[in-house]
Amino acid sequence: MKAITYDGPFHVRLRDKPFSRIEHPQDAILRVTAAGICGSDLHLLHGLVPDTRVGFTLGHEMVGVIEETGPECTGLKKGDRVLVPFQIFCGSCYYCQQGLTACCENTNPAGDLATGCYGYAHITGGYDGGQAEYVRIPFADVCAEKIPDDLSDLDALPLTDAMATGYQAAEMCGLQGDETVVVFGCGPVGLYAMRSAWLMGAGRVIAVDHVPYRLEFAKNWAGAEPLNFREVDVVSAIRSMTEDRGAHCTIDAVGCEAAGSPVQRALGIYGKLYGGSAQALNWCIHATRKGGTVSVVGVYGPPWTLLDFGTAMNKQLTIRTGQVSVKRYIPRLIDHIRAGRLQSESIFTHRLPLEEAPKAYRLFAQKKDGCIKVALFPRGEPTTIH
């Protein structure tokens, strides 16, 4: 079967791999109809996540049709159209029972820091990803969610990751109404975080980035006030917009490849001396008012990060973090999609056949051609997009 694989830093490669097969009684095999490329895939592509192995299949955002089920996967049958949260979780452990499916302790033998994920470095369990024709889905009838008939594949695709992440990012701000929220990063995650902040009653939403078309998108699509950190001193600008105090809440939707600091980039990204650049997170800490909240969904890899933690401590900040526990958000997000409050049609600026993934990665990584997000289609784009 065709699969997009990691081929060393900055390279992906289309390979012919053996078909996915059932390896556990609760497994199912998914025939992928659409797969997304996420900002997290870029961290892998750029060699920033330890134990990223040459030849493994990328991709943790996918929707498709169930092709085969294991003997104990009784909640799904062949032909069901499903979306698959990017984490693999058992549904029964201590964490899963509390709704923290992103913390499941039953799917990652490699360590304790994260649960099993598709198409991520082997520190998350060594599972092949969904940028392929087929993918193995462990605990399939627990994890996967049937897609309602009124939602297209592309409506459902961001529910597997980006939309849920943006929503959780805003939720972690604990908004009560009328707060000023600054979102760093105008990628898909940041954009969904902006709209979610409005949903939760924010009084003002400010968007920070340095890619002009993305700032424009944030202004038009998410109603945010754009701030280009190449043009202004971003922390001072935010303070001057907020009675010199800083925002109530800031969201880091950038992660470990943040631009804006040559030192952080030289040491953390090019030198690979530690887990990437923490520039966006440092700006969050400085741009939040005392007693405020920093919500971090941007991904940082081990081992460590050059963080201005002293400032965070002295300012009595609350720092909330996490991979999103996708599963619990799906019903609420489907409500929002149906009501027209959230949407994915315009986010997918690029829709390409799976074979063109190398080009897609290039466009997305270099922020070229107006690219916000890419959907890859292993068998061509379906004609029934709403």
Next chain:
Amino acid sequence: MLPIDEIRGVDDVSRRPGHEGFRPVAPWPNARIPPASQPGRPSVPVRTRAGKPMTPVFGTSSPLRGVSGMIRRWAYTFPEHRARRWLLLILADRVEATGPRLRRLAPLAVPLLFATFAAFRPRARMGRVRVSMLHLPRDSGSRLATGR
């Protein structure tokens, strides 16, 4: 999609799924307690922390192999709170990435290697070890060097 004015504040705290008490503490539908165990071998070493139990499911993609595999196996013997584990994993990644890098360089490197070899041939001809020269076949390299 609705404009911001029409969506603002729709999600009050009680409607947010991460809100405490939103969902009772309970297993998810179709979950088995305890889950069955997957047969076979995981592609990550599991001796990562004394006492960490084997998980019921695991990935089997891209098993350990070669020099990078040896380094990775070693790395995983250190627990997550030891920097050594991560630094070794990063080292293994760089070692493994030389494979594809060489493969990508091959189309350029092989002709270059021939050219370099050829460029040094005339000097060898003038060298002291005359006997060995008799065995050297005329190849594309020497043609290149003589400008033919």
